[in-house]
Amino acid sequence: MARRVDHSHEELREMILEAAQNLVEVDGYPSLSMRKIGSSIGYSPGTIYNIFANLDDLVLQLNARTLDEMYVSLVKTKSNNSVEVNFDLLLCGYLEFVDANRNLWRALFDHRPSIENDLPDWYNARVEKLLNLIDDTLKPYFNGEDPTKLRKFSATLWAGLHGIISLTDSNKLDVISDADPLELCRLLVRNFLVGLNSSKYEEG
Amino acid sequence: MARRVDHSHEELREMILEAAQNLVEVDGYPSLSMRKIGSSIGYSPGTIYNIFANLDDLVLQLNARTLDEMYVSLVKTKSNNSVEVNFDLLLCGYLEFVDANRNLWRALFDHRPSIENDLPDWYNARVEKLLNLIDDTLKPYFNGEDPTKLRKFSATLWAGLHGIISLTDSNKLDVISDADPLELCRLLVRNFLVGLNSSKYEEG
DNA sequence: CTTGAATTTTGAACGATGTTCATTATTGTG
């Protein structure tokens, strides 16, 4: 059998990613499989290899989509308040996204591309876009300073928050009586921002 | 065939964990398998199920061992300096351990027990022990204060550092030109500690 | 010393998985 051409290459790509997204949302990333994707769109697994190099590639492109949706969610939180309030809105928006899309969010980090190499540019571009949101929020603290310094602070803070959320999500912070992610995140942000601000006057 | 009884139950347990540790160290956690463990100790895979419930259980016990070794490494860094220096020694010790045992360290977090439930007590006890090291280091900042508050700060800082190290390890912070984990970690620690110290006088 | 119960180990079996590729069915073109 062949060439039903019910769907164009691009349509098929969309259907596959849509199906994969659905399967991950419902059953979680670990149980995602080529065969399930195929059967859920009415194609054989072999067909998927016409469009994606392998499952790694497919998941990476699914993750890129998740980052896109995350950006759409987070960019809405922009407002004209103090740095502290702006950042808190961003943080809350992020936690809401994680809550609403837990399994997709997990796939972002549980997926380890088998090739140790760097991630592709089109993927890093999405991360860059998200990091820019943080840059924008912290920018008032870095007026006229080296932008790479700002970027370093943004990345540090963002990575720190990721650690808290990821460890609480995997129950690895249960040693604390009540490990509320938002509370711990705010603790990190508050102290980090205070430190950031006060160090400006010390270091020059 | 059966009951060679070449090895006692306890010996067998040790051999299995030793083999698993070796396989993870060399080829990484994702390629660990019951069959490989079995063949590397000269037993059939079925035998392993007499001692471990399943692969999940086995890896969890392997991870507990890794936490034990990590504790032995980190407890050596204890010294009588300022909080800042003490913490930096702890941090450097941790990064050295990660460098020297990358694949075992990755297994700690890449392994997701399939049951969503809490981790077993004997596992959490190891995490607790490690967190106590951080508690001890930060303690001078919390003289006579609620120990649960200290614990919250320790966990927050530790989780934050984990986020930085874990994201740099998986190349997910490559959007920063030179994402040196130690530098970013120190950035987080320095600002967090400054914030922590100064907030004490504000909040009372 | 023999018999039989208890216990340890096996490995075939089952249902999965990702991936490959010769084969087939369909389409567009000449």
Add this chain to the structure above:
DNA sequence: CACAATAATGAACATCGTTCAAAATTCAAG
């Protein structure tokens, strides 16, 4: 209408975790 290009298939291969009846060995009782 025939033929080349192409889309889709699904069997095949090598894996995987896990189960469990069968077999092999030991130990204890008679």
